[in-house]
Amino acid sequence: MKRIILIALLLISGFGWSQVLLINEIDPDSPSTDTAEFIELKSQSPNFSTDGYILVFFNGSSSGGDKSYMVIDLNGYTTDINGLLVVGSTGVSPFPQLLIAQNVIQNGADAVGIYQASINDFPEGTLATQTNLIDALVYDTNDSDDTGLMALLGQTEQYNDNGTNANPKSIQRYVDAMDNITFAAATPTPRRENDGSGIVINPITISVAQSQYGEDAMFDITFTIETAPTSDLNFNISLDNYGFNTSDFTGNTSLTFSNGQNSVTTTITLVDDTFDEGDEVAKIRFLDLVEPIVASNDYVEVRIVDNDFTVAPFGTPVNPTTGIVQSTQPDGYYDSTNGLADVALRQALQDIIADPTIVRAQTYADILAILNEADQNPANSNQVWLLYTEQGRAKLDVQTGSNNTDKWNREHTFPRSLGGFFDIEEDEVADGIDVYWETKADSLRHGNSDAHALRAADATENSTRNNQHYGEYNGPTGTLGSFKGDVARSVLYMEIRYNGLSVVNGFPNVSGQMGDLATLLDWHRNDPPDDFEMNRNNIVYNWQKNRNPFIDQPLMVEYIWGTNVGDVWMQSLGTAENELGEVLVYPNPTNGRIFISQLNTAADVEVYSIEGKLLKHFNAIEDYIDLDVASGIYLLNITTGNKTTIKKVIVN
Structure with missing residues (x-):
């Protein structure tokens, strides 16, 4: 020049x-x-x-x-x-x-x-x-x-x-x-000279009819070249991606555009094995294109839905069971709370669930692994259960970019903006269960990644909830409200776990405060813990070495916020003295008639709506009752003497 x-x-x-x-x-x-x-x-x-x-x-x-x-x-x-x-x-x-x-x-x-x-x-x-x-x-x-x-x-x-x-x-x-x-x-011209000069490239496009197939399906991949070659053009492709490899399919991956041919197709047959590998993603990509032949698109993903998922022995939150999953709390875990009341009870509970010599904090990135396990859909092990929308969604559909349609992400039940939580650069690294931070009651930052207060949720619905208090936000219309007791116990846990947080009446605009306490107490009473929630408590305990006490001891809520504030707490109050044993209610779901078994004597049964409204009262029941209510979800308060239990029933 x-x-x-x-x-x-x-x-x-x-x-x-x-x-x-x-x-x-x-x-x-x-x-x-x-x-x-x-x-x-x-x-x-x-x-x-x-x-x-x-x-x-x-x-x-x-x-x-x-x-x-x-x-x-x-x-x-x-x-x-x-x-x-x-x-x-x-x-x-x-x-x-x-x-x-x-x-x-x-x-x-x-x-x-x-x-x-x-x-x-x-x-x-x-x-x-x-x-x-x-x-x-x-x-x-x-x-x-x-x-x-x-x-x-x-x-x-x-x-x-x-x-x-x-x-x-x-x-x-x-x-x-x-x-x-x-x-x-x-008009954009990627990989082409802006003025149209230079060597002309010839892109090949990958096309698939669907983005998802079952494990036993066949599908075609079509390759289309912009300008037909003047001599045979050979190329190779791969579908491998992490666990998905050549053992999972058959089909030709070495292809040829014949002289003058614009397209070529290969048929892929998926192997229907008997292994529960979870849903996988085949990634179609070119291996050996030589310029001026280039890829028009590449790394085209196809979801392979595994039909070998497992089903848990317990129900989903909309078809709940109780008594199947047992708490894995260590012997004597809550013994230090016995005989205490009010402020002393709160402090003893915090000393357990925020013990800096035992309790661990994981990174915000680790939460995805925890939720994949803790929020696994009991009806399909390849899915997570979504909190508010009450449905399963493939674990692979976690939100990773700006698109949140049909994705799930991490929902803070106690919103970050209300709690004052934040993350740091190290939070972006998923370093596993054996790498953790020490944490204590004053470690408010760790509330950002406390799995007891994070749930898998539909990403769009998560945005709809935003940072609203519960009571302002009551969930999507048309759902059964199966999340209400869960989020109540989650938020109440946060007040005890971290200094600087409180749950109050109304809808405050004060950092560290969240409402509405009256709503949350109502939700807790009318949606008691079930097996899904207990299983979740066990899994989070395995990671964090602390538990949500209000799942293990739901009656304790009344002694801290409810009708028994100031009374002396004893663990026995939350179990044998006030609760019935293994009372069974079946069939569930039901068409209207339900049977109640393992009663030692006649029982009174109150039927409540999911919102907590008393609908019916049956006296001296020994065998069965006909509910005679519309389709929906109901709560049965079964009482014999001074013992009681609450069962959730779905009426078809």
């Missing part, structure tokens, strides 16, 4: 080909869900190694302060036959050479820079700098200019994406015949 041209380039853009690697195109907002955002780099020569270079993204918002929010290491990558390297998510077509998650490139006013440096040189929150800077671009999506960010990066212009959902655009670099460099917004 002649010196006069190089000088012109430097004057116009600030960076020239002497830096060998440039920002060629960026699409930070395409479409509004950001599933196809990308950045494209260009090297002066094709097949250029980007070892030693990094991409640094800067947040130009007032809260971002022109500091870095993401760094991408370019070590191990090379540009293609046109000198292009696309960094983007799986929604970009043709497929990027370097994959990143969706919706991580901010829309602007922001910036991105190429540095000849190490990722260790740019910890999160590093102020934009020109040190070791190779090229930079300040951009926006119809935002005001960030003059401070431009000055920090030595730029004189900010470029506007200016796209819409109907007409997505990217910011593209152009060089005219005089080697003048300009930028303009135009």
